[in-house]
Amino acid sequence: MVDYSVWDHIEVSDDEDETHPNIDTASLFRWRHQARVERMEEAQKEREEYEKGTTDVKRKLGECQKKLNELVVAETDDAKKEIEKLHGELKLLKREEKDWDKKGTQLKKKEKSTPWNVDTLSKEGFSKSIFNVNSESNDAETDEDKEKKHKTFVEKNEKQVKHFGMLSRWDDSQKYLSDNPHLVCEETANYLVIWCIDLEVEEKHALMGQVAHQTIVMQFILELAKSLKVDPRACFRQFFTKIKTADKQYVEAFNDELEAFKERVRGRAQARIEKAMKEYEEEERQKRMGPGGLDPVEVYENLPIEMKNCFDAKDIQLLQDVISKMDPTEAKHHMQRCIDSGLWIPNAKAAEEEGEKNTGEEDPVYEEVKKEATEEK
Numbered sequence: 001m002v003d004y005s006v007w008d009h010i011e012v013s014d015d016e017d018e019t020h021p022n023i024d025t026a027s028l029f030r031w032r033h034q035a036r037v038e039r040m041e042e043a044q045k046e047r048e049e050y051e052k053g054t055t056d057v058k059r060k061l062g063e064c065q066k067k068l069n070e071l072v073v074a075e076t077d078d079a080k081k082e083i084e085k086l087h088g089e090l091k092l093l094k095r096e097e098k099d100w101d102k103k104g105t106q107l108k109k110k111e112k113s114t115p116w117n118v119d120t121l122s123k124e125g126f127s128k129s130i131f132n133v134n135s136e137s138n139d140a141e142t143d144e145d146k147e148k149k150h151k152t153f154v155e156k157n158e159k160q161v162k163h164f165g166m167l168s169r170w171d172d173s174q175k176y177l178s179d180n181p182h183l184v185c186e187e188t189a190n191y192l193v194i195w196c197i198d199l200e201v202e203e204k205h206a207l208m209g210q211v212a213h214q215t216i217v218m219q220f221i222l223e224l225a226k227s228l229k230v231d232p233r234a235c236f237r238q239f240f241t242k243i244k245t246a247d248k249q250y251v252e253a254f255n256d257e258l259e260a261f262k263e264r265v266r267g268r269a270q271a272r273i274e275k276a277m278k279e280y281e282e283e284e285r286q287k288r289m290g291p292g293g294l295d296p297v298e299v300y301e302n303l304p305i306e307m308k309n310c311f312d313a314k315d316i317q318l319l320q321d322v323i324s325k326m327d328p329t330e331a332k333h334h335m336q337r338c339i340d341s342g343l344w345i346p347n348a349k350a351a352e353e354e355g356e357k358n359t360g361e362e363d364p365v366y367e368e369v370k371k372e373a374t375e376e377k
Contacts, residue, residue: 043110043111043114046107047107047111050100050103050104050107053100053103054097054100054101054104057093057096057097057100058097060093061090061093061094061097064086064089064090064093065090067082067086068083068086068087068090071083071086149187150187150190150191153185153187153188153191154187154191157182157183157187157188158191160180160183161183161188161191161192162195163176164176164177164180164183164188164214165192165195165210165211165214165215166210166211166214167214168210168213170240170243170244171244173214173217173240174236174237174240177236178237181233181236182233184218184221184232184233184236185222185232186222188218189215189218189219189222192211192214192215192218193215193265195211196208196211196212196215196261196262196265197265197268197269197272199211200265200266200268200269201269201272201273208262208265209262212258212261212262212265213258215261216254216257216258216261217239219257220239220243220254220257221235221236221239224236224238224239285297288342289341289342290339290340290341290342290343291339291340291342292337292339292340292341293340294337294340294341295341296341296342296343298341299337299338299340299341299343300341300343302337303334303338304322304326304334306322307319307322307334310322311343323335
């Protein structure tokens with residue numbers, strides 16, 4: 001025969017009893033429920049206190065026994081006194097352990113005699129659903145593997161990803177992902193991010209805002225999948241359900257993230273432009289480099305104003321006059337820098353006639369200019 005005695009100690013639901021017409025039924029049920037909840041909380045508190053107490057006393061017993069074993073080896077007078085003290089503590093701890101064991105026995109009897117109710121009658125068997133996905137962890141992938149995976153994905157799906165990026169209605173986005181579930185992945189989000197930056201660099205601001213919206217859609221789906229611990233393809237419909245029902249808090253979070261993302265895109269685009277400008281300027285600078293490895297623009301900027309005027313006027317006589325009045329060391333320094341940067345070519349006419357530069361003299365320009373200036377005097 002079936003033993004039905006296990007059902008004798010089940011506490012009925014708070015709202016199953018019939019009540020007298022003069023009794024406020026709703027209040028009565030509410031009071032019953034509150035009383036039952038309080039009893040359960042008290043029982044839970046007792047259980048936690050018991051577990052904490054037994055854990056603490058066992059830890060203390062272990063520490064005390066360890067100290068005792070260490071002191072037994074020492075065999076000194078101080079050690080003997082400490083051993084006697086530890087023996088006393090050990091007795092107290094063992095007595096405390098027995099007290100906790102008694103409390104544990106009583107607690108088990110109490111829990112066993114407590115009637116079941118709607119909250120304790122059953123417990124969940126499974127706390128999550130598992131979607132059959134690739135067992136390889138993303139963390140195990142190297143940067144090279146990720147790059148290769150992304151490149152392969154883009155080659156196959158770039159047109160579809162761009163189509164998704166241009167959609168503006170929730171229903172259209174949901175339908176398109178339903179028809180193309182393989183797009184619900186990290187690679188799509190990464191491609192859209194890069195596309196947004198490209199559009200901002202090209203100053204297509206309105207289009208960037210549109211693609212940014214779809215980027216955040218994909219990122220929200222991916223975050224939802226992480227929180228639910230499921231494959232993104234299994235939960236993207238939940239995202240659209242929440243966003244289309246106008247859950248105020250969810251919509252505000254979406255819009256805040258969208259604005260923050262667009263601001264980050266603008267920052268990345270500006271950084272990319274600045275980097276490109278620096279690279280271009282450096283490339284132009286390398287092209288300008290003189291035979292001595294100096295930039296003529298930088299050399300010109302650092303010349304004294306009098307020498308700048310000579311170069312601006314292309315007046316050699318004026319340059320000779322200026323150099324003759326300058327400190328010889330300073331004049332030599334500036335003229336050598338002019339030669340190294342290509343700003344000044346020594347004996348240019350002779351070089352043109354002979355097809356080569358005159359490199360036989362040290363500081364030829366400075367010496368030549370100085371000599372001419374002296375002769376004129």
